Amino acid sequence: MKTNLFDTQRPFVIIILLVKLQSLYIKHLEKSIMQEFILGSDVMHSIMKEVDQVAKYDVNVLIIGESGTGKELLAKIIHLQSPRAENPFVPVNCGILSGLMFEDKLFGHEKGSFTGAIRREKGCLELADKGTLFLDEVAEIPLENQVDFLRVLEDFQFIRIGGNELIKVDIRLISATNKDLKAEMKQGSFRDDLFYRLHLVPIYIPALRERKSVIPKMVDRFLDQLAANYKRPKPAVKLEVIDIFSRYNWPGNVRELKNLVERVFIINNNDVINIEHLPSDFLWHFRDPPKMMNLEDVKQSAETKAILDVLYRVGGDRKQAAGMLDISPRTLRHKLNKYNLKVDRKGKPMTYRLSDK
16 A cells, blocks of 8 residues: 555644644734734834834833723733744733632632632643733732742742642743832832832833824724724714814723724714714713803892893882882992993883993
8 A cells, every 4th residue: 555645744734834824823913913003103113112122032021001001902012023922822910819819810720729629720820831921900919919929930830729739831921000010119019029020121101192193093093993893884084073082181091092983983874973973971071161250240240130120120210129129229320330231211221231340
């Protein structure tokens, strides 16, 4: 029986094809994420230059920025541009973990190690082996857990909860926070030794209000994505809409802008997005403030209205009008002169304006 050369080499060919497909997918994913992390300003171009350099090396990176600025997105870009790109990117939200939950999430557990542990579970440290572990909201790690985590950062070795086996992993660590960690250190809520471990290369992402010039490009990009996702034509956007977007401070940053654009896109079937298509709870921020009036103006307006109304009702009889207003005729004359009010013989107003001050 003859052996087909292709049959003997088929496994190697399949492996090569899979590697190439994976590489193509990673490049596509990187391009897609890069497009979402829109540049459009000198600050963002500067950040990407720094990322290009940092991604090559296994140094700890701390990304600092307000909620919604795209910290996890930037962490993914660093991962995809690193030699670890073909291995896992594992995100962990530290803001919802404490005590045993934090340990279990990071280290995993053995079967029967606590109530509900019905099987062995790997923690995020193991899942991220050969790849990148991303710790979001790192400032929220409780003090008691910071000690355990710092110990792992020394040699990247740990033991699962309820286990005896020492496990060693090879990971790249990226952290993110929306808080001032130096201030947290001074307050005693964040360990200084952990801070200096994480703070090797800090990258600050500015808030959207600090780079409003990118808003038109962001809106355009988000609409491209929405049109593709929902298989609908992309609407045009009126300049007045872009103008009102540029006047808003965006406390939720890019995430808030993206959510608003999607909301408007879904509820609007027109070819053009106008201001009237924006939600009322968003337009509420641009309502005119109430007109300011001091007490003297309020008093003058009220007294003028009352005097003219009574004079008209009594046919211009000033003595009778003063009695109805419970003031003396002399006081009535004073107010008529003060407010520059004149009525004809029947009490009909001839002039009515607030006096100059």
